[in-house]
Amino acid sequence: MVTTLKPQLGANPERARSHNKQLVLRAIRHVGTAGRAEIARASGLSTQAVSNIISDLLSEGLLVEQGVRSAGRGLPVQQYAIKPDGGYAFGVEVRPTAVFTALVDLVGTPLFTHRTPLGDARKATILDTVSAQLDDALAKTQVSKEALMGAGIVMPGPFGETGLTGADSELPGWNTGDPAESFASRLDLPVFVENDANAAAMAERMNGIARGLDDFAYLYFGQGLGLGLVQNGQAVQGAFGNAGEIGHITVIVQGRPVELESATSRLSVQAYLAGQGVTVTNMDDLTSLYSSENRHLFAWLDQAAQALSSALSIIENLFDPQTVILGGAMPDDLLDHIIARTALPERSVSNRPDRTHPRLMRGTSGRMTATLGAAALVLHQAFTPTIAEAR
Amino acid sequence: MVTTLKPQLGANPERARSHNKQLVLRAIRHVGTAGRAEIARASGLSTQAVSNIISDLLSEGLLVEQGVRSAGRGLPVQQYAIKPDGGYAFGVEVRPTAVFTALVDLVGTPLFTHRTPLGDARKATILDTVSAQLDDALAKTQVSKEALMGAGIVMPGPFGETGLTGADSELPGWNTGDPAESFASRLDLPVFVENDANAAAMAERMNGIARGLDDFAYLYFGQGLGLGLVQNGQAVQGAFGNAGEIGHITVIVQGRPVELESATSRLSVQAYLAGQGVTVTNMDDLTSLYSSENRHLFAWLDQAAQALSSALSIIENLFDPQTVILGGAMPDDLLDHIIARTALPERSVSNRPDRTHPRLMRGTSGRMTATLGAAALVLHQAFTPTIAEAR
DNA sequence: GCGTTAACTCAACTTTCTTGAGTGTTCAAG
DNA sequence: CTTGAACACTCAAGAAAGTTGAGTTAACGC
Structure with a gap:
């Protein structure tokens, strides 16, 4: 009964910065627009640190300046907001008879959604279909692959061989090997796999009633x-x-x-x-x-x-x-x-x-709830500070 | 329907170091004894960083050298282990008729356990009893208060007024105000409050069958x-x-x-x-x-x-x-x-x-399961890297 | 008007991590 | 038995990211 320790990473400057960037993005996303001082207070960082991070994020195209707000005394606040075209997420929902895909921008607005019927539900067919749909989505929306932050995949559970296996809506051929791995190498993107319910929940949390x-x-x-x-x-x-x-x-x-x-x-x-x-x-x-x-x-x-x-x-x-x-x-x-x-x-x-x-x-x-949820998984990850998570 | 963002902290050198210290302690605890290089690999830090952290932990008295192990080629490994008397945790279980207390060392060994009957279950009585028991435990074990890392408190739930309130085993007077707050200011210690089941689970995870x-x-x-x-x-x-x-x-x-x-x-x-x-x-x-x-x-x-x-x-x-x-x-x-x-x-x-x-x-x-679990909450916290947790 | 308040910047400093060269110990091949 | 590879660890220099404190700018209120 060997139990391996879940790998967790130590903090170094690079990972600390990445953590802080995500923290800043998250803080801005939560309120819509925010100024440096406000973020500094929320994050326990100095204004200077937040300033540096924001200037980074601006040059990376993840933030936009959002005008000046003068609230009370003092120097008016330079506001920042998430830049919608700062990044994109691809959402995929795999069902036995069809594949649903969506491309959403950084604030979660869907730019493209599609339903593709499946001839059969073999693994290779699905991978081919999803890959083709990704290319199509990128072409139709004029989004470059570099701007894609990842793909979220929704698949019907349960994963692996369990006491519920053999029931109704199965996908053959996925019980062996890691589905995330298969999609990641085929799409050449970071991939997050979830079941439909969790994905829908995350969608609701990112942009819906559970904000x-x-x-x-x-x-x-x-x-x-x-x-x-x-x-x-x-x-x-x-x-x-x-x-x-x-x-x-x-x-x-x-x-x-x-x-x-x-x-x-x-x-x-x-x-x-x-x-x-x-x-x-x-x-x-x-x-x-x-x-x-x-x-x-x-x-x-x-x-x-x-x-x-x-x-x-x-x-x-x-x-x-x-x-x-x-x-x-x-x-x-x-x-x-x-x-x-x-x-x-x-x-x-x-x-x-x-x-x-x-x-x-x-x-x-x-019909698209879970598919948009799949995309939300990617957004969630982009806005969640994770210094210690091994990838 | 205002939703406030859960406060999360940014990473700065100080918090990064604290995170890394806990990560190192956790890695050592998991395997019992470990060398620097091994920890470095597990944590994604450089050996040098781990070396510095270990020398810190040695001088803080949280680690001890544990002899040399020569495994295969190369320089024999200088091993380190958790120092049992590097810190102590106080565990408290509050029941309507009695208070159970325990003092455990850093590796979880109980040095002192006690059951104190309660005359009544009023809040003041309980706080007095627990405080007196803490003093007694420290005196009998010759542990200084400075070496105490915190107190874990197990209380019967549910907390607050709920649909289950009014049932059997209630403690009056705790539904108003934060119990953790009351204990923390009375004992002048960091306090962690949990229900009995979660505390028992954490005990099992720290030193029992769920390691x-x-x-x-x-x-x-x-x-x-x-x-x-x-x-x-x-x-x-x-x-x-x-x-x-x-x-x-x-x-x-x-x-x-x-x-x-x-x-x-x-x-x-x-x-x-x-x-x-x-x-x-x-x-x-x-x-x-x-x-x-x-x-x-x-x-x-x-x-x-x-x-x-x-x-x-x-x-x-x-x-x-x-x-x-x-x-x-x-x-x-x-x-x-x-x-x-x-x-x-x-x-x-x-x-x-x-x-x-x-x-x-x-x-x-x-009888002591939950009480030792209460103490385990403190140990768990000491061995869990938490860069972003606001206190 | 003028002082107060507050956001933000600049420059110097601090902490902590990484890197690369160097040392010592062990094992194994020739 | 010698030599070299493997490995753990240290030292010193360098880099990254944070903090601090002084200074600048703009708005508000008396």
Whole structure:
């Protein structure tokens, strides 16, 4: 039972500078625009140090001057903001039948999104497709490869051979070798791999409803149901990268134990409605069923809300998050409906009077959520000081 | 909905050095004894830098020379080890009826442990008791206050007013104001507050069965049942410090939903046996019941194992830990029995062929587990590089 | 108007790390 | 047995990045 120490790096001038640069970028990003003195106070560095770092970042093209603000006495503040075209991130979501790609700029604005159907789901096919899509994205947006900071890849978990393997939506050929490695060498970029729920959570944290939150959970409606976890500003991956597989835990619905995923997921609603003779194939079908107040859909929503209430109790009591966000491949209307119907457990550490956020919130939904989340992984990394992380 | 950025510090020479010192200590601690070159390789620093740092640590009394080892070619390695009396940590566990204290040295060896009954559980009484115990511990062990690196405090959660407040084992008067603050100013020491489960987990990681593990869970039998979570080498506290309240989630036992804590906890076994006309008041009673193969106890153990199996499924699928450890106020025999009887869920991300650790292991049990865990919090902090953490 | 306040710059200084040359010890090949 | 390679470590010089303190500039308020 040999346990190796996780490699951590010592601080030297070079790594210290890189750390400080990311710290400054993060501070500016958080408030939008900021002046040197403000950043110095926030970071515990001297104004001089911040000045030097900012002049570096300006010449690297990561920051722009943003005019002067005179607030109170003293010399007016020269303000700085993130330069949108200071860098770009490529986001990829791999599903068994298609690959979704997105190119976003440094502030997270998508410049290009695309869906490419997959002929087959072999590893080589996927790598080829993603690589071609990257070239296409760069060409269409006139972005140079040098300006790309990395690629985020969202793949359906679980990774490796586990007790959940063999189920529904598998990708063959990925269980051997490190997927990140394969993509990194093929795309010649730094690569970050995550599951859909964590990626969606990070997207929400970078540019969505979870901006500034450091501890929250994200329930992601994908094919099944995934749990994204952010603790201390970092996505929780678990020892083998498979944290958040909430779909297979047992919850109580109408007094009977069922798998959470079988009560609340896209497959679940499709199966339920099919059992009632109603066919849905995409999110638009669900939206129109909802607006026509289809009683079968409403019945499903009710039991989904029940299942969710159990899940909420577990998530809240185990993680004590600032909030729980619901999002993914489910129309806004339905998410809102579920949120309204979900009983907030009383016996929960989250049931506290001094809350700043609702216990349950709706996040971004839609087909591209996870793909944009993949890109957000790259941005997150660019704005997170990491002196000790070995690469 | 204002979200403030978590304060993070920039790197300057002083903080870089402190970071590197902790990194060196951690590297040495991990392997027991080590030479300069070995540490340099592990930390990404130059041998020269490591040399300078080690000479610092020697003169601060945190390291000792440990003789020469000639391994293969080259100059024999001058080895260094942690100096046990290089520093001390005070551990405190506060319960409603008693305060437990321990003084441990830098390698974690307890020099002094004590149980002090509490006349009442008012805040002032507790602070007085702890303070007196600290003085006593220092006097009896001849340790100077300057050598104390801090105090770890274990208190029953949940912290603050929550949906679980008002239950069984409360301490009045702690919901207002920061407990850490109160202890820090009273003891004039750096203070770290945790719940019992997380503290026990950190103890196990520092000196127990979880040495070197960075991602694991600890199920702690206290009054109720608590979940300690270590992710990335850090205890997970949640947004409000109340993560790990697993006792109140619903699990299935014999087909019926029950609160986990009512099926598996010290109170649970007492209540169950009382219902069968068997009275137990302490762990020794349980041990003798077990060795006499009491059928009521065995029946309880069986249903506890069932409940645990459900809990295990949740923990594994949500956290994907390296292992789950069982420990706390329950005799070893009983823990071993439960572990042997607990069905390992098949539908779990932890059910994988390439495991290095068993899925369920027994940790340290006994009355002082959490108290020593409290002290371990201080040691953990001393061996963890933290350049960016604001204090 | 004029002093106070505050942001920012400049130049000198400090800390800490890295680099490269040099020393001493051990092992192994000729 | 000699010689050279391998390796740990030290010394001294140099580089990188931070801090400090004095000085400059602009706005506010009395």
